[in-house]
Amino acid sequence: MEDALSARLCPVLILIVYLYKEFLNVNKNNLKDPDRDYLFLSKGHDVPALYGTFAEIGFIEKERLKNHLKTNDFIYWHPNRNIPGIEFHSGSLGHLLSVATGVAIDCKLRKQNNKIVVILGDGELDEGSVWEAALVAGAKKLDNLIAVVDRNHFQANIETEKLIPLNPISDKFEAFGWKTKSCDGHSFEELEKAFSEFPIETGKPNLIIAETRRGKGLPSIEARADRWFANFTNDEVEMLLKELHGGKITELTSETIVAR
Amino acid sequence: MTYEEILKDLVDKDERFMILTAENRAAIRNLPDKIGDRFIDTGITEQTMVGVAAGLALRGRIPVAHALASFLTMRAFEFIRTDVGIGNLPVKLVGGFSGFLSEANGPTHQAIEDVSIMRGIPNVNVFCPADEEDMLIGLRKVMESPEPFYIRYNNIKPVYKHSEKFEIGKAEVVSEGKDVTIIVYGVLFGQAVEAKEILEKKGLSVGLINLRTVKPVDEEAILNAAVNSKLLVTLEDHFITGGLYSITAELFLRNKIMCDVLPIALKDSWFKPALLQDVLEYEGFTGKKIADRIFNYK
Numbered sequence: 001m002e003d004a005l006s007a008r009l010c011p012v013l014i015l016i017v018y019l020y021k022e023f024l025n026v027n028k029n030n031l032k033d034p035d036r037d038y039l040f041l042s043k044g045h046d047v048p049a050l051y052g053t054f055a056e057i058g059f060i061e062k063e064r065l066k067n068h069l070k071t072n073d074f075i076y077w078h079p080n081r082n083i084p085g086i087e088f089h090s091g092s093l094g095h096l097l098s099v100a101t102g103v104a105i106d107c108k109l110r111k112q113n114n115k116i117v118v119i120l121g122d123g124e125l126d127e128g129s130v131w132e133a134a135l136v137a138g139a140k141k142l143d144n145l146i147a148v149v150d151r152n153h154f155q156a157n158i159e160t161e162k163l164i165p166l167n168p169i170s171d172k173f174e175a176f177g178w179k180t181k182s183c184d185g186h187s188f189e190e191l192e193k194a195f196s197e198f199p200i201e202t203g204k205p206n207l208i209i210a211e212t213r214r215g216k217g218l219p220s221i222e223a224r225a226d227r228w229f230a231n232f233t234n235d236e237v238e239m240l241l242k243e244l245h246g247g248k249i250t251e252l253t254s255e256t257i258v259a260r
Numbered sequence: 261m262t263y264e265e266i267l268k269d270l271v272d273k274d275e276r277f278m279i280l281t282a283e284n285r286a287a288i289r290n291l292p293d294k295i296g297d298r299f300i301d302t303g304i305t306e307q308t309m310v311g312v313a314a315g316l317a318l319r320g321r322i323p324v325a326h327a328l329a330s331f332l333t334m335r336a337f338e339f340i341r342t343d344v345g346i347g348n349l350p351v352k353l354v355g356g357f358s359g360f361l362s363e364a365n366g367p368t369h370q371a372i373e374d375v376s377i378m379r380g381i382p383n384v385n386v387f388c389p390a391d392e393e394d395m396l397i398g399l400r401k402v403m404e405s406p407e408p409f410y411i412r413y414n415n416i417k418p419v420y421k422h423s424e425k426f427e428i429g430k431a432e433v434v435s436e437g438k439d440v441t442i443i444v445y446g447v448l449f450g451q452a453v454e455a456k457e458i459l460e461k462k463g464l465s466v467g468l469i470n471l472r473t474v475k476p477v478d479e480e481a482i483l484n485a486a487v488n489s490k491l492l493v494t495l496e497d498h499f500i501t502g503g504l505y506s507i508t509a510e511l512f513l514r515n516k517i518m519c520d521v522l523p524i525a526l527k528d529s530w531f532k533p534a535l536l537q538d539v540l541e542y543e544g545f546t547g548k549k550i551a552d553r554i555f556n557y558k
Contacts, residue, residue: 034319034320081347087318088314088318088343088347089342089346089347092338092342094307095311095339095342095343096311097311098307098308098310098311098312098314098315098339098343099311099312099314099315099318099343100315101308101311101312101315102311102312102313102314102315102316102317102318102319102323103315103316103318103319104315105300105312105315105316106315106316106319106321107319109297109298129307129308129311129339132305132307132308133305133308133311135303135305135308136302136303136305136308136312139303140300
C-alpha cells in the first residue's frame with residue numbers, strides 16, 4: 001500500500017488546480033481540439049500534481065491511480081502521453097519551453113486565440129536551453145505563451161541562491177523581451193490576479209513567477225530536502241493529513257529516498 | 261527541380277510542411293521570400309529549433325529542420341532523442357556539410373559519427389543520398405514518410421545516372437560482382453564508381469551498392485552481396501565505429517555469416533581539413549586509392 005501513497009509534495013499543486021479549474025480552456029471533451037489551451041509541465045517530476053488533478057477533473061478514472069508505478073499502466077515518475085491530458089512527455093529539464101514555443105508559433109500561424117502555458121522549475125532555469133528558447137520566444141513575439149516559474153527556491157539538493165543564484169529572474173526575462181509578474185503561488189486569489197491580465201503586454205511572451213514553498217502547510221516537511229520525494233507509511237500519511245488541518249507535528253521515521 | 265524547389269512545392273501543396281533552420285541557409289537561401297511565415301529561423305539555437313520542430317509536429321506539421329550536421333546531431337542530440345525519438349514525431353532533420361563535405365572547416369565541424377548516433381535512436385531513420393540527383397529522387401518519399409528522418413544533405417554533382425525508382429529501405433544496386441562488392445552511402449559514391457571502373461579494367465567483376473537509406477538498411481542487398489562476392493568493401497566518410505561497417509557486422513552476426521570484409525572508413529581520428537579533393541587524396545579515399553586497397557587486399 002505504501003507504493004500507492006508514494007508521493008512527491010508538489011509546490012505547483014495549487015497552481016495546477018487553478019489553471020485547470022479557472023484559466024485553461026481544456027476539459028475531458030476537448031483534449032484533441034486544436035483550439036484548446038495547452039499546458040506543458042516542463043519540470044516533469046511534479047507529475048503527481050497532474051495525476052491527482054486529472055483524476056479529479058475526469059481526464060482519467062480515479063481507479064487508475066492505483067496503477068501508480070505498475071507495469072500495466074503508464075503512471076510513473078514523469079509525464080507521458082499515454083495519460084489523457086498530458087500534452088508531451090518530460091523529465092529531461094529544459095525541453096518544454098522549446099516545444100511550447102513551437103506550439104505557440106503554430107497557433108499564431110493559424111490565427112488562434114488560445115493560450116499555451118508551460119511550467120518551469122526554478123532550478124530548471126540553470127539549463128542553457130531554457131534561455132535559448134526564451135530568446136527565441138521573445139524574438140517571435142509569442143504573447144500567447146505563458147511560462148510559469150515555480151519559484152520554490154530549492155533544487156534537488158540545495159537552495160537555488162546558495163548554488164547558482166537565479167535572482168533577479170524577472171529582470172533576466174524582461175531583458176530577453178518578456179513581460180513578467182510575480183504572485184503567491186499558494187493563493188488562488190493572487191493567482192487569479194496574476195493571470196487575469198493576458199497577455200500582460202501585446203507582442204511579448206508572459207512570465208509569471210509563482211512564489212511557493214515545498215511542503216507548505218506541513219511544518220514537519222516544509223523546507224526539508226529529504227522529505228520531498230518519499231515513501232511515507234500509511235500512519236505517516238494519516239498524521240500528515242491531520243497536521244495539514246492543524247494537528248500536531250508528524251514524527252517521520254520512514255526511510256528517506258535519495259533520488260538525485 | 262532543385263532541393264529548394266521541391267521544398268517549396270511541398271510547402272505550397274501541403275499545409276503540413278514547415279521549413280526551419282538554426283541560421284544555416286545554404287540549402288534554402290531563396291525560400292524565406294517565397295514561403296513567408298512557413299519559414300522559421302530560430303537563430304543559432306539547434307536545441308531550441310529541434311524542440312520547436314517537435315512542438316510544430318504535435319500540431320500536425322511536418323517540420324524540415326536544417327543545421328550543420330555536427331551541431332544538429334551532437335549539440336541537439338538529446339533534443340532529437342528525447343523529443344523527436346521518444347515522441348516518434350515526423351520531424352525531418354537535414355544535416356548540412358556532413359562527413360567529408362565539411363572540407364576545410366576542421367574537426368569541430370566534422371560530423372563523422374552522425375550516422376552512428378542517429379541510427380541508434382529508436383524511430384529515427386537515416387537517409388544518405390549519393391549526390392544531389394540521388395537526394396532529389398528520394399526526397400519526397402522521405403519527407404512524406406510519417407516517421408522521423410535524419411538526412412545527410414548532399415549537393416555533390418552526380419557522376420552516374422541514378423534509378424528513379426526509390427523506396428525507403430531499398431538500396432540502388434548499380435551492379436553485381438563476383439570478385440568484390442563495394443557497399444557505400446553518401447558522398448563517396450562517386451569515388452566508388454571510379455574504383456569500380458579501375459578494378460574492372462584489371463579484370464575484376466565488381467558489384468556496387470548505393471545504400472540510399474542507411475536505416476532502414478537493405479539487408480537483402482547486403483546479404484546477397486556477401487553470398488555472391490568473394491570480398492565486401494564498406495566505404496564511408498564516417499568513423500569506423502557505428503556506421504556501415506558496424507551495420508554490416510551486426511547483420512552478419514545475426515545471420516551467422518562469415519566473409520571477408522574490408523572497411524574503408526575513418527579510424528579513430530578526425531580527417532585533415534582541406535578542400536574535398538585534397539581530403540580524398542590525403543586520407544586515401546580517391547577512386548584510385550580505394551581501387552588500390554581493394555586490389556591489394558590480402
